[in-house]
Amino acid sequence: MRQIRVAVVGAGIAGLALAAALRRAGIDCHVYEQAERLTEVGAGVQVAPNATRLLHQLGLREQLRAVAVAPQAIEMRRWDDGRILQRTPLGSLCRQRFGAPYYALHRADLHAGLLSLVPPDRVHLGARLVAVTQRADEARLHLADGTTVAADLVVGADGIHSIVRDQIVADRPRYSGQTIYRGLVPADRVPFLLTEPRVRLWLGPDQHLVCYPVSSGRQVSFGATVSASDWRAESWSARGDVADLAAAYAGWHPDVARLIGAAGTVNRWALHDRDSIDRLSSGRVVVIGDAAHPMLPFQAQGANQAIEDAVVLALCLADAGPDDLDAALRRYERIRLPRTTRIQQQSRANAETFHLADGDAQRRRDTSAQTASGLDRHEWLFGYDAEQATTTSRSA
Numbered sequence: 001m002r003q004i005r006v007a008v009v010g011a012g013i014a015g016l017a018l019a020a021a022l023r024r025a026g027i028d029c030h031v032y033e034q035a036e037r038l039t040e041v042g043a044g045v046q047v048a049p050n051a052t053r054l055l056h057q058l059g060l061r062e063q064l065r066a067v068a069v070a071p072q073a074i075e076m077r078r079w080d081d082g083r084i085l086q087r088t089p090l091g092s093l094c095r096q097r098f099g100a101p102y103y104a105l106h107r108a109d110l111h112a113g114l115l116s117l118v119p120p121d122r123v124h125l126g127a128r129l130v131a132v133t134q135r136a137d138e139a140r141l142h143l144a145d146g147t148t149v150a151a152d153l154v155v156g157a158d159g160i161h162s163i164v165r166d167q168i169v170a171d172r173p174r175y176s177g178q179t180i181y182r183g184l185v186p187a188d189r190v191p192f193l194l195t196e197p198r199v200r201l202w203l204g205p206d207q208h209l210v211c212y213p214v215s216s217g218r219q220v221s222f223g224a225t226v227s228a229s230d231w232r233a234e235s236w237s238a239r240g241d242v243a244d245l246a247a248a249y250a251g252w253h254p255d256v257a258r259l260i261g262a263a264g265t266v267n268r269w270a271l272h273d274r275d276s277i278d279r280l281s282s283g284r285v286v287v288i289g290d291a292a293h294p295m296l297p298f299q300a301q302g303a304n305q306a307i308e309d310a311v312v313l314a315l316c317l318a319d320a321g322p323d324d325l326d327a328a329l330r331r332y333e334r335i336r337l338p339r340t341t342r343i344q345q346q347s348r349a350n351a352e353t354f355h356l357a358d359g360d361a362q363r364r365r366d367t368s369a370q371t372a373s374g375l376d377r378h379e380w381l382f383g384y385d386a387e388q389a390t391t392t393s394r395s396a
């Protein structure tokens with residue numbers, strides 16, 4: 001059987017995870033990335049057991065352990081007095097229950113780990129996609145420098161502003177009305193946040209702040225939302241102003257003020273969203289990661305889902321030749337769509353519940369958060385094994 005030729009657009013977490021998973025499956029692929037240099041934004045990312053187990057299988061167990069922080073808990077607190085609303089235990093309890101750790105990482109460390117699994121000559125930098133065309137048995141990338149690339153399958157891993165997605169659906173990213181300031185603070189400026197490594201969230205009217213240690217505990221990453229109906233950055237990331245951020249969080253708990261006060265610089269992002277779609281492929285084109293199912297970051301699962309997509313798609317393709325790609329793509333969609341749609345919806349719902357104004361609805365939220373503390377309610381999310389789900393779907 002002739003090997004399939006796969007062209008991946010985008011060398012973010014989704015694209016690199018796919019290249020690594022395809023390589024493990026014995027499928028060669030080339031990745032086309034618009035950036036001239038591979039850099040990741042200076043910020044953190046939480047990677048839950050549903051994705052760390054897959055990263056371990058790909059060969060990153062030791063690399064991640066060397067740079068990650070394993071938080072002992074996720075704590076949600078009230079915005080003004082800091083009262084704990086909910087505590088989800090992580091640490092060894094989480095590892096034992098789900099067979100893999102919950103990690104807080106610097107994004108650059110995750111990106112570098114994935115990149116190390118891909119041969120350098122398979123990643124083409126400065127390769128900006130401007131259009132995709134396809135016919136029955138082939139798809140073509142048209143790059144900004146005038147070159148074209150033919151492949152049996154084009155995979156769009158080109159993020160929320162995906163061009164590849166246009167082959168599947170005619171929609172556009174929608175501004176959510178929320179922006180987020182992100183920053184990294186040297187740990188020695190905020191020692192009160194490191195007594196025990198935790199993911200800490202403070203929830204309040206219209207906004208919330210989340211922080212956790214990364215880089216083996218040398219830095220603390222934070223993200224603080226501020227709603228702004230009229231804010232538009234030219235790009236979707238831009239330098240923010242620490243004084244504006246501090247003003248937006250005036251009156252919040254003193255720990256929040258101390259953290260913001262310790263930040264030297266911040267970036268500000270406009271958060272976008274798109275509706276769920278009911279197909280992830282069309283002809284010889286398929287999408288993964290944010291190109292497939294962008295989600296507001298309030299469930300901390302976008303990168304996790306990108307990694308699950310990559311592993312599932314690679315396993316589906318491993319069984320396919322150029323003539324039976326359709327069946328492989330249908331199987332990928334069948335496995336992925338129910339799960340990613342549910343998580344997209346949950347992320348959107350969190351945007352509402354995290355930001356309730358003080359009052360009856362907020363009090364009901366806090367009461368139910370207390371009763372829902374613990375790992376049970378995360379079973380469906382963290383306990384999911386994407387490799388197992390793909391194997392099971394083969395026999396179904």
Ligand SMILES: Cc1cc2nc3c(=O)[nH]c(=O)nc-3n(C[C@H](O)[C@H](O)[C@H](O)COP(=O)(O)OP(=O)(O)OC[C@H]3O[C@@H](n4cnc5c(N)ncnc54)[C@H](O)[C@@H]3O)c2cc1C
Binds near residue numbers: 010013158163291301
């Ligand atoms: C504030 C914030 C916090 C988050 N926190 C978490 C978290 O804790 N846990 C979690 O799991 N997720 C989190 N996420 C979500 C996560 O960051 C994304 O889901 C994830 O990065 C998506 O990866 P991707 O590879 O699909 O897309 P991207 O990271 O956007 O990568 C797309 C790549 O494609 C390239 N590209 C784009 N267009 C072209 C083109 N035309 N030609 C060639 N290349 C192109 C881009 O340069 C880029 O390298 C967070 C998101 C935000 C905004």
